[in-house]
Amino acid sequence: MKWENIMNTQKYLIISFLMVALIFPIVVENEYVLHLLILIAMWTILGSTWNLLGGYAGQVSFGHAAFFGIGAYTACILNTKYGVSLWSGLLYAGIAGTIISVPIGAISFRLRGPYLSLSVLAFAAVLRLITLDWASFTGGAVGILLVQPIVSSKASFYYLIVGLAIIALLVINNVLKRRMGYYFIALREDEDAAEALGIYTTRYKLLALSISAFFTGIMGAFYANYTSYIDPYIVFSIGDVSIAMVLVVVLGGIGTFWGPLFGSTVVVLLSECFRNYFAGASVLVYGALIIIVIMFLPKGIVGSFKKRFKIA
Amino acid sequence: MLLEVNGLTKAFSGLVAVKDVDFIVKKGEILGLIGPNGAGKTTTFSLISGFLKPTKGNILFRGKTIEGITPPGLCQLGITRTFQIVKPLTQLTVLENVMVGAFSKIKNAKKAKDYATEILEFTGQLQYKDVIASSLTLGMRKRLEVSKALATQPDLLLLDECMAGLNSTEVADAVKLVMKIRERGITLVVIEHVMKAIMSISDRIIVLNYGEKIMDGTPEEVVNNQQVIQAYLGEDYAKR
Numbered sequence: 001m002k003w004e005n006i007m008n009t010q011k012y013l014i015i016s017f018l019m020v021a022l023i024f025p026i027v028v029e030n031e032y033v034l035h036l037l038i039l040i041a042m043w044t045i046l047g048s049t050w051n052l053l054g055g056y057a058g059q060v061s062f063g064h065a066a067f068f069g070i071g072a073y074t075a076c077i078l079n080t081k082y083g084v085s086l087w088s089g090l091l092y093a094g095i096a097g098t099i100i101s102v103p104i105g106a107i108s109f110r111l112r113g114p115y116l117s118l119s120v121l122a123f124a125a126v127l128r129l130i131t132l133d134w135a136s137f138t139g140g141a142v143g144i145l146l147v148q149p150i151v152s153s154k155a156s157f158y159y160l161i162v163g164l165a166i167i168a169l170l171v172i173n174n175v176l177k178r179r180m181g182y183y184f185i186a187l188r189e190d191e192d193a194a195e196a197l198g199i200y201t202t203r204y205k206l207l208a209l210s211i212s213a214f215f216t217g218i219m220g221a222f223y224a225n226y227t228s229y230i231d232p233y234i235v236f237s238i239g240d241v242s243i244a245m246v247l248v249v250v251l252g253g254i255g256t257f258w259g260p261l262f263g264s265t266v267v268v269l270l271s272e273c274f275r276n277y278f279a280g281a282s283v284l285v286y287g288a289l290i291i292i293v294i295m296f297l298p299k300g301i302v303g304s305f306k307k308r309f310k311i312a
Numbered sequence: 313m314l315l316e317v318n319g320l321t322k323a324f325s326g327l328v329a330v331k332d333v334d335f336i337v338k339k340g341e342i343l344g345l346i347g348p349n350g351a352g353k354t355t356t357f358s359l360i361s362g363f364l365k366p367t368k369g370n371i372l373f374r375g376k377t378i379e380g381i382t383p384p385g386l387c388q389l390g391i392t393r394t395f396q397i398v399k400p401l402t403q404l405t406v407l408e409n410v411m412v413g414a415f416s417k418i419k420n421a422k423k424a425k426d427y428a429t430e431i432l433e434f435t436g437q438l439q440y441k442d443v444i445a446s447s448l449t450l451g452m453r454k455r456l457e458v459s460k461a462l463a464t465q466p467d468l469l470l471l472d473e474c475m476a477g478l479n480s481t482e483v484a485d486a487v488k489l490v491m492k493i494r495e496r497g498i499t500l501v502v503i504e505h506v507m508k509a510i511m512s513i514s515d516r517i518i519v520l521n522y523g524e525k526i527m528d529g530t531p532e533e534v535v536n537n538q539q540v541i542q543a544y545l546g547e548d549y550a551k552r
Contacts, residue, residue, distance in 0.1 A: 179415045179424070186401055186412045193399035196361065198387035198416030198464055255403075 021162055025155040034154045038226065039268045040261075041161040042219060045168045047248035047260025049215035052172050054246070055255035056181065057208035058188025059109075063120030065241035066104075066127050067097035067213040071220025072235040073131060076144040086150040090164075090221045097217020098210045105209040109202045112191060116209075121242070128236035143231030150225040157226055164222065168215050173257065175211065184208050188255075216245075251293060253300030262301040314339045314468055314499050315360070319369035322355055322523075329355040331523040332369070337468065342490065342500045344514030344531070346507075348544050351520040353503045354396055357470050360501075361393040362386045373468070387416055390467035394457040394474060396503070400445035406456055407432065407441040413463030428463055435459045435489060451482040458489065462498075469493065471502045475509055483509055507545070511535065519544060 025034060046068075054060045074096040075089030084092070104123055108115040131138040138144070151157055175181050183204045186194040191201050224230045235241065244267070252263025271286060278285050297304040315337040322330040330352040337343050345353050358364040360371055362383040371379050373391060381389070392413075401409050410428035411421075418424040432438040437459055440452060448456060454474050461469055475486045487509050494500060504510040510517065511531040519527040519534060521543040527534055534540055 178421055179419055182408065182412050182415060182421075185404060189401035189403060190399045192363070192395065193401065193460075194412075195363075195383040196387065196393055196395070196399075197413045197460060198384045198392075199412075200382070200384045 018166075022159075025158050031154045034158050036268060036272060038154070038158055038161050040264050041158075041165045042222065042226075043244070043248050043264030043268060044261045045161075045165050045215060046219050046245050047252060047264050048168060048172055048257075049212045049219075050245040051249045051254065051256075051260050052175065052184070053208045053212035055249055055259070056176065056188065057184035057205060059205055059208060060114070060117050060246075061120045061209075061212075061242075062117045062238075062246065063122070063124040063242050064212070064216050064245050065236045065238060066120055066124035067101060067216035068220040068223070068241050069124070069127055069131070069232070069235035070100055071097050071217030072224040072230045073138060073144070073220075074217070075221035076146060076224050076230060077138065079146065080144060086146075086221075086225060090150075090218050093221030094214040094218040097213040097215075097220070101209050101213035102206065105206045106202075109205040109209075116205075121238070124236055124238065124242060128232045131232040131236065138232070141231060141233075143229055143234075144224075146225060146228040149228045161222065164218065168218075171211075171215075176257070180204070180207065247290065249300075251290065251300055253303030256300065256302040259300050259302040266301065313337070314374060315501075316372040316375075317356075317360070317369070318372075320356070320359060320366055320371065321368035322352075322359055322364060323367045329523050330359065330366075330520075333520070333523070333525045335518050335525065335528060337499060337501060339499055340494070340497065341515040342494055342502060342513050344510045344517035345501060345503045345520065346505070346510060346517060346534075346544065347520035350522075351544075352523040353520055354472055355523075356520070357393055357472055357501075357503065361391055361470060363393075384416075387464050387466070390465075391470070392461040392464045392466035392468075393470040394461050394472055396472040396476070398450075398453045398457050400448070400453055400456055400460075402446035403444065405442050405444055406437055406448070406459075409445050409456055410459050410463045413460040416464040431459050431463045434492070435462065436485070451478050454478065455486070455489070458493075462493065466498060468499045468501070471500060471504075473503050473505065475504055475506045478506075487513055 024037070050061065050064055071093030075086060075093045078084035078089050078092055079086050104119055105116070108119040132140055134140070151160060183194070183199050186197065186199055187201055187204055194201055220235060223235070248263040248267050249260055250263070251266055252261065253259030270289065274286050313336050317333060317335050320330055320333045321328065333356065345356065347353055355364065359366050362381055362385065366379050370377055373389060378386060378389070401412060407425070407428055410431055411424050414424040414427045414431070418427055429438065429441070432441055435455055435458060437452065437455060440448065445453070445456060458471065458474055471490070475483050478486060483506055490500065490502065490513050502510065502513065514531055516529065517531055517534045518525055519540050526543060527537050527540050535545070
């Protein structure tokens with residue numbers, strides 16, 4: 001993994017940002033602020049990994065909750081039923097996400113058009129029903145409670161998610177700088193042209209999906225640890241997971257490297273503010289605001305201030 | 313012999329777009345493919361490059377049958393096509409577009425970039441390397457189409473109307489480029505409506521009409537053939 005790829009232009013900005021991020025919990029001991037930062041980091045990873053597939057490779061998914069939920073359940077079931085450590089559970093959760101993404105992709109990517117979006121959406125709904133009904137194995141609607149999560153303090157969760165975010169962003173950045181990344185963008189731009197230039201389109205779409213599903217699965221496991229409780233309605237949620245992932249990216253700037261970071265910051269902070277000020281009406285105000293942002297900044301926050309979609 | 317096409321037929325339900333066409337392409341030559349609109353020229357290209365499957369007939373590339381191989385597979389084997397309706401990767405720069413082509417044979421990003429730069433120098437587009445493809449003029453887009461295809465290092469390059477819609481200076485440049493590509497040792501099949509250009513670059517010309525081959529010969533033979541004049545060139549062209 002080449003460090004300088006990500007470092008060349010925004011080098012000092014990133015280093016100082018990381019420094020601040022690392023010493024932050026030592027200086028500020030406010031748990032609520034840390035909680036918000038954890039959410040922002042989590043949604044940055046989720047947004048970035050969706051963006052790799054949807055923004056760069058152009059394969060829009062409305063059902064990433066499928067991979068999120070599978071990751072959460074894999075880590076929790078392995079831990080509560082088989083005593084597998086939650087640390088290796090993070091990895092298994094990612095692998096589980098990738099494994100279930102392959103058959104969905106292999107079927108829907110043979111066709112062009114919105115088939116992936118639709119089949120993943122349906123798949124997430126099916127998985128929710130399976131986990132609900134298969135109560136002997138999954139706990140059903142009761143859900144699973146993690147008595148002893150991966151780490152205990154807020155600050156430890158903070159360092160864990162910041163570490164995961166650094167790894168995820170470095171991997172995605174590295175993917176984008178390679179042949180794979182160029183091929184993903186070529187898929188988005190024109191599939192016929194891509195095929196004529198020697199790109200096996202189905203194979204590369206599948207690759208983008210499996211990388212994306214891997215990180216989404218890990219995030220599912222992280223979320224399960226962080227809240228220490230999951231049930232099928234939460235982790236397979238269309239609105240709170242699948243659509244929220246799309247929203248973070250669209251607001252931040254689809255197909256831009258830093259878009260998801262900006263998008264998740266705005267989404268997390270605004271939804272917290274609105275919950276405080278508007279209580280029950282918060283979703284309404286939130287929705288209206290998003291419509292306004294999309295109307296005036298159709299390319300998202302980062303995209304609107306950049307002349308074009310850059311490789312990274 | 314690089315390419316051999318035998319009894320090639322493509323029917324779209326009732327409509328037969330290409331009917332029992334035979335021809336060969338010799339290594340190192342430039343073969344022109346002409347004919348009126350709807351004669352089946354682009355369909356023939358799509359069949360050779362794997363975008364369409366033939367209804368009947370077979371295609372041999374270097375003596376091996378290739379029908380059924382996908383376009384990327386054929387690109388790896390050394391057959392690359394361009395598109396009549398240009399397909400630039402619009403959000404990428406000219407250099408990045410050509411890099412995508414170069415990646416078909418070169419895995420390393422830096423080496424692909426170097427090779428793409430070399431190709432742009434060859435096609436005379438180096439000065440536009442950082443321009444976003446969507447802001448290029450039609451002439452430059454047509455040329456980018458050629459640059460991208462060249463970067464895949466083909467042995468057989470299929471150019472689909474890379475001169476249509478260009479002004480006379482641009483056509484002259486494109487003719488020069490095609491001749492230069494041949495000098496690199498690349499065999500070309502060229503579809504073109506610009507008669508002056510196709511006559512001057514082709515070693516041989518095939519004329520299609522309603523999906524059938526009506527003539528196969530040197531440019532002189534084609535210009536003087538009564539059937540070709542009636543079907544495509546028109547009496548005016550013959551008199552000139």
